[in-house]
Amino acid sequence: MxxxxxxNISKEFLQSNKKNxxxxxxxxxxFKIEDGEFVTIFGPNGCGKTTLLNIIAGIENPTFGExxxxxxxxxxxxxxxxxxxxxxxxxxxxxxxxxxxxxxxIQNINNKKRKEIAQHFLNKVDxxxxxxxxxxxxxxxMKQLVAICRAFAYNPEILLMDEPFSSLDYSTTRKMELELLxxxxxxxxxxxxxxxxxxxxxxxxxxxxxxxKRPAIIKEIIKIDLPRPRKLEMLSSKxxxxxxxxxxxxxxxxxx
Amino acid sequence: MKNNKLYYVLIPLIILLSWTxxxxxxxxxxxxxxxxxxxFFETINLFTIGKILVDIYHTLYRxxxxxxxxxxxxxxxxxxxxxxxxxxxxxxFVVEFFRSIPSTALFPxxxxxxxxxDESKIALTAWTAxxxxxxxxxxxxHLGKKLRIKAAKTMNIRGAKLFQKIIFxxxxxxxxxxxxxxxxxxLVIVVVTEMFIGTNFGLGFRIINAQLVYKIPEMYSxxxxxxxxxxxxxxxxxxxxxxxxxxxN
Numbered sequence: 001m002x003x004x005x006x007x008n009i010s011k012e013f014l015q016s017n018k019k020n021x022x023x024x025x026x027x028x029x030x031f032k033i034e035d036g037e038f039v040t041i042f043g044p045n046g047c048g049k050t051t052l053l054n055i056i057a058g059i060e061n062p063t064f065g066e067x068x069x070x071x072x073x074x075x076x077x078x079x080x081x082x083x084x085x086x087x088x089x090x091x092x093x094x095x096x097x098x099x100x101x102x103x104x105x106i107q108n109i110n111n112k113k114r115k116e117i118a119q120h121f122l123n124k125v126d127x128x129x130x131x132x133x134x135x136x137x138x139x140x141x142m143k144q145l146v147a148i149c150r151a152f153a154y155n156p157e158i159l160l161m162d163e164p165f166s167s168l169d170y171s172t173t174r175k176m177e178l179e180l181l182x183x184x185x186x187x188x189x190x191x192x193x194x195x196x197x198x199x200x201x202x203x204x205x206x207x208x209x210x211x212x213k214r215p216a217i218i219k220e221i222i223k224i225d226l227p228r229p230r231k232l233e234m235l236s237s238k239x240x241x242x243x244x245x246x247x248x249x250x251x252x253x254x255x256x
Numbered sequence: 257m258k259n260n261k262l263y264y265v266l267i268p269l270i271i272l273l274s275w276t277x278x279x280x281x282x283x284x285x286x287x288x289x290x291x292x293x294x295x296f297f298e299t300i301n302l303f304t305i306g307k308i309l310v311d312i313y314h315t316l317y318r319x320x321x322x323x324x325x326x327x328x329x330x331x332x333x334x335x336x337x338x339x340x341x342x343x344x345x346x347x348x349f350v351v352e353f354f355r356s357i358p359s360t361a362l363f364p365x366x367x368x369x370x371x372x373x374d375e376s377k378i379a380l381t382a383w384t385a386x387x388x389x390x391x392x393x394x395x396x397x398h399l400g401k402k403l404r405i406k407a408a409k410t411m412n413i414r415g416a417k418l419f420q421k422i423i424f425x426x427x428x429x430x431x432x433x434x435x436x437x438x439x440x441x442x443l444v445i446v447v448v449t450e451m452f453i454g455t456n457f458g459l460g461f462r463i464i465n466a467q468l469v470y471k472i473p474e475m476y477s478x479x480x481x482x483x484x485x486x487x488x489x490x491x492x493x494x495x496x497x498x499x500x501x502x503x504x505n
Contacts (some may be wrong), residue, residue, distance in 0.1 A: 012407060057410060059406070059410070080409060080410075080411075081407065081410040081411075083403060083407060086401060088401040088403040088404060089401075089403045089404060089406075089407040090404075090407075091404070091421075091422070093428075093502075093503045095424045102408075102411070102413075102421065105417075105421070106411065106413050106417060134502065134503060135503075136503050145274075153412055165379070188445050190418040
């Protein structure tokens with residue numbers, strides 16, 4: 001079943017310094033995402049990946065085109081969002097558990113049930129022993145895992161993640177990706193994940209949507225048929241290299 | 257650490273020493289300045305008689321009453337002004353203007369409206385302190401991270417819940433800063449208004465009374481006592497603040 005439908009989306013900004021100069025960011029983007037898929041959006045920095053994600057989230061409006069989530073306007077659907085900047089999107093005055101509970105407090109779920117759900121997700125990413133730690137007491141990677149738990153606990157129709165691991169170091173990032181997949185596997189939430197890290201984009205995804213430089217068009221959508229559950233060894237497998245090569249070749253001919 | 261404590265008491269000791277020298281050498285007439293020992297014994301005397309406790313009670317009661325009213329009025333207005341741009345634009349001028357009027361200049365007006373009893377003193381205190389709290393709470397919202405609000409909105413947290421769960425705690429460090437300024441100001445306003453009219457109790461009344469009848473050691477004693485009370489109030493609020501606001505730094 002198709003859950004996200006992106007139909008001919010374009011986004012233009014009026015450049016404020018030059019009169020009537022239109023700055024085109026997204027150019028006629030269309031794709032479909034099936035229920036339960038993990039899709040990554042990969043492209044160069046500044047190509048409009050975040051803009052696209054914001055449009056799907058309903059935070060920004062497209063200039064042309066429409067988005068349908070479960071055949072409805074995105075306004076009416078329940079979306080979980082994980083931001084790049086966990087320090088400014090989470091609540092430092094709450095504990096790890098309290099931060100996850102925030103997503104449940106507005107849904108008329110009682111106190112006991114809330115704690116249960118929040119603990120369940122923390123346990124899933126091996127952070128249960130930090131549940132009573134204040135948010136600022138956690139490391140960067142742990143903070144982002146709590147943010148991810150919050151998004152899953154919210155029980156949304158779709159999950160949107162905007163380069164959540166981009167401020168972490170290489171090995172932490174790889175570890176976090178596996179933790180994310182662990183939670184995802186259990187819930188099978190349709191996830192749209194923006195990344196500028198090619199290894200990350202391949203390791204996580206069922207399919208990768210590859211965007212060009214600005215104004216972004218879809219260069220290609222590549223299905224990743226690596227077996228699940230994904231493992232770090234796969235990063236050095238022959239299959240992985242083939243996919244990587246294919247993607248890199250797409251950018252080779254691009255003019256600078 | 258030991259060194260720091262030394263610095264902490266060094267300047268007060270120098271001041272006390274100069275005070276002793278000035279008064280014992282009579283560099284300034286005893287009519288204007290009493291000796292530290294006179295002031296010390298006068299203080300002990302005041303407490304043995306005990307009536308000063310009644311004055312302390314009245315001053316604190318008025319200051320706290322006004323301060324708490326100010327919190328209840330000023331903080332919500334400040335938060336709302338901070339969040340809604342339109343309300344901010346329409347109230348900014350009014351708040352800035354009222355804030356520019358020295359509040360003691362309004363005391364005659366408050367006497368007119370609230371009478372010469374406690375009400376006018378408390379009302380003026382509340383007025384002065386709420387203006388401070390409005391400004392601080394407003395900046396608390398302005399300085400908060402916009403992304404936290406955006407993130408909450410993606411989870412459909414809106415309206416009163418947004419204020420309760422995100423905006424208020426986010427502004428709390430600034431609000432506490434405002435509360436400390438407002439509490440000190442409350443004491444100032446109460447002491448000043450007590451010097452005017454309409455009461456036979458209160459530290460301000462006792463200070464002006466002592467001066468009028470040339471009980472100079474008593475005047476100094478109560479001035480210092482008032483200072484100590486203000487200092488302790490500020491320190492206690494700071495202690496509470498440190499327990500509640502644990503997440504900054």
